[in-house]
Amino acid sequence: MSRLNELLQQAGNIGRNEDDSITRLGFSEKYFQALEFLKGRMQELGMQVETDPVGNLHGVLQGSDPEAKSIVIGSHMDTVMQGGVYDGMLGVTGALEVAARLKDEGRTLRHPLEIWGFNMEESSILGGTFGSRCVTGMLDPDIPGYAEKLAKFGCSPEKAKAAKRDISKYECYLEYHIEQGDKLDHTGIDVGVVSGIVSIIDYKVTAKGMSNHAGTTMMANRKDALVGMAKLIVAAEERARELNDTLVFTVGKIAVSPGQENVIPGQAVANFEMRHMDKAVTDQFYADIQAFAKEIPNCEFEFVNTSAKYSTPCDPRLIKLIDDVCTEKGISHIIMPSGAGHDANSMAHEGVPIGMIFVPSVKGISHQGDEYTKPEHIDLGADVLYQTVLKLDENGF
Template structure:
């Protein structure tokens, strides 16, 4: 295999379980082992590398123009429980591959090149994209109870404050990542040029019924909260399929009370999550769900919005640059949204232009030990990333 594939399998394999999956949680021993492996390679390439106060890895390759803004590459070093090799680590090792190629070809960039390996991108009690949000100054370490959560990871509020960077010096942020869906693999395409990162909107939905004896309450008299919630879930799923072919709807958490076999449920709480690039679509979908709820006689419903992370567009100039690179290299590609969140989100929300390069996930599998991207696609994506960096270095950003 190529240098990049070897590096990815070696570092990305840290935290391997007996079943072949990877568990390398943020701030864990395995996480810091991986961080040190990447840091060692950065330093061998002549980069200044350091671990920041919240456990992110940051490397800098100076440019020839001290006034030029930085080209920033990055992704995360952690995984979910029993995840795969590629999610996150591909972006970090792919960024290292760019530096390897620059050194081999004797190229010196005008712009500084920075690489981030972020901590705790995956969901945790500190919130997803924790490391990159700290760098962007988006974490409120003074929020009630947050200091206690930080302490569980060996951190204090002052660590969060000290991790904030001046992002005005960043000309752009590029993230190389597996798609984590099946669009590219199903279509037989090599590269996805990301147009933006979709909204994530969640509601806590509660169905209110009436508990009663399961044996003595006849069917016409029941106010079964679980039956009512089931009707709403099935109806919402069907409406999502009708409304837009890129709208996704998920109920990933459900609790039933009182939770006894012989008692009719009086309360069911579920999380309704919807994702789409267009806020108008998620707003319409939510209105449709509320209308359905009013037609369900089994129970009454209440809705509480818990998450509203609206879509993050990629920078049009970066999209065009990546698109032109793919065309010039004769690589099949498509412009497409990302259905998952990434460390690029916080960068964009603080005004840094972002771009993303996707490579196919075989069968659309991710966050699972069977996650796989063919070695040829790993190298093709690195070609695109490298050529994009060279193209951007010719501009003023």
């Protein structure tokens, strides 16, 4: 087993459950156990290391040119509930492999090399990409009610603000990640050069009908909110398939009230999530869903936009650089969008040029215990990351 694969298994297995999945939620005991483990590895590599005010891990290898901006690499260390070893942690351990190879080869980069292991990238009450949004200053912790949410994790608006860095000193940000989809694995291609990160748009949709007795209210007289919601979900799912072959639509959460077996549901609330690179596509899809809702009888619908993270293109210069590395090394690769959100999104929205490198997820599985990427792909992607860093350091963009 290679050094990187061994480190990935050691760090990634922290938080293992009885069913072999991994739960390492942001701010949890297992999260900080993983952080301390990786902090020790950073220190062994001679890095200046810190845990920042919101639980991000940060390490720096100083460069030879005090005027040069930092090349920044990393990913996140938290998982979803019952997630897998590879999501996020691959990017952090892959970044450490870059630092280890520099040490092996006795190289000192001209640019500083900074590595981030971000906290709470996964969805939570604090919002996804929490740690990286704090670092970039993208997060506003003073919005009403947010301080109470932070307090649940022993955090505060003051700590969130203190985590902000001067990212004008960042040359670029590179993130190494598993694809989390099946395109690479299905086609047998070894590396994905990411063109951009799709928009993620969420709506809270409320269907309002009328509760009544389940036994005495005849079908013709019912105003069943759950039935209305089910019709809207089916119509939206069918429209997503028709509208665009890379548009995805998910209803992952639904609540029914009053929630009793013998009472007709008077209200149903669901989360509608849509993802695509082109805002025009998600705008059209939302308009179509609203039109469907007006045609559903015995039910009224209310839509509230709860999140809108619009698509983020990767920097064309970094796309070309990663593409060139793959071509020179004879690695099969494809330029492709990311259907998942990443910490790179936070960097890009605040003006830092971003690039991303994907390696295959076997069968496209992610966010569950069966998540797996082959050891040879792990080492291959890390080598692409390393060679990209060297080219950036020598020649810039």
